[in-house]
Amino acid sequence: MNKSKIEWCDHTWNPITGCRHNCSYCYAKRMTARFAGDVRLNLMAKKDYSTEPAADNSENVFILDKPMLNETGNILVYPFGFEPTYHKYRMDYPEKLKMGNNIFVGAMADIFGKWVPGEWIRDVMETxxxxxxxxxxxxTKNPERYTEVGVPAGLENMWYGTTITCDADADRFNYLPAGCNTFVSIEPLMGDIVSKHNVMFRQVDWIIIGAETGRNKNKIVPELQWIKDIVVKADYNSVPVFMKDSLVPIVGEENMRREFPKQLQHSEISPKLKAKLFDGCASCKAHLRKSEMITLLARSKRGEQPKQFGFMCRDCFKEFCKGLGLDIPELIGLAESVTIGPGDEDE
Structure with missing residues (x-):
């Protein structure tokens, strides 16, 4: 799991890598070439990996149960280059994050590519x-597969998107699954897509726009009007728009839109961490952060190390103090914990 440099997510998770779309502008393919090592040597280490047939009966795809190492003991992140690979050892990564995050699944792949075995996709969904x-x-650029494999529907935390770059592939949004959160990534924007496909803006929940990056001398720089048209249609249909930083030179920083759907604007806490941070008040049972309550300690005899047995919210603690006839303002200002039991001094 990597902390992401992609502006619209917190982390990227790549249990599956590789793609066979062969897009000329693909950043992921360029990146894998840097971290593959000698692919020919890696293929010779047959004891370190296995293969299975691709879902579309094209060339076999690769499976790694554990990371593959090079001759110096360093991990080969993409040992087969940009060939589809299932990294099974990465399946526990979401569990390691204690706070809820927006995770882009498959930043270095098309997980729903027609060559990806259905079992791989189901494993990812189960995780x-x-x-x-x-x-x-x-x-994905193959949104038909969302329905084909039967992705979980009706869940607020599952977001299914498709990539659109120009008029020729703009109808992909029609294949986004019904009853789900959906979005469109218009990146790289390579032409006017609004004039023929304005219905799209009534069917999706979020739109991301970006320009092609990299050193491709033939890359298309989006026209300002193309971007304006998308924003106008999105606003008319109350669809939030996120502009990637690659658009700053075109629209200007003052006109950048970095909007998120409401469901992507909060982070939850894992049950394990929640149990550490929160507890119920011993009196009113309100569930609050432990750091905001008074810690209750007890001991059975003098000199014994007190043991924590609960917490009390500050309002209930005031009532507790009143019942004992104690100076409430002074205690509230000073107390972080209260010990109940015999004192250390003789009475």
């Missing part, structure tokens, strides 16, 4: 369902 504190965002 997401087992760790519901996170929001999971999926992005």
């Amino acid at each position: 997401c369902l087992d760790n519901p504190i996170h929001n999971y965002l999926f992005l």
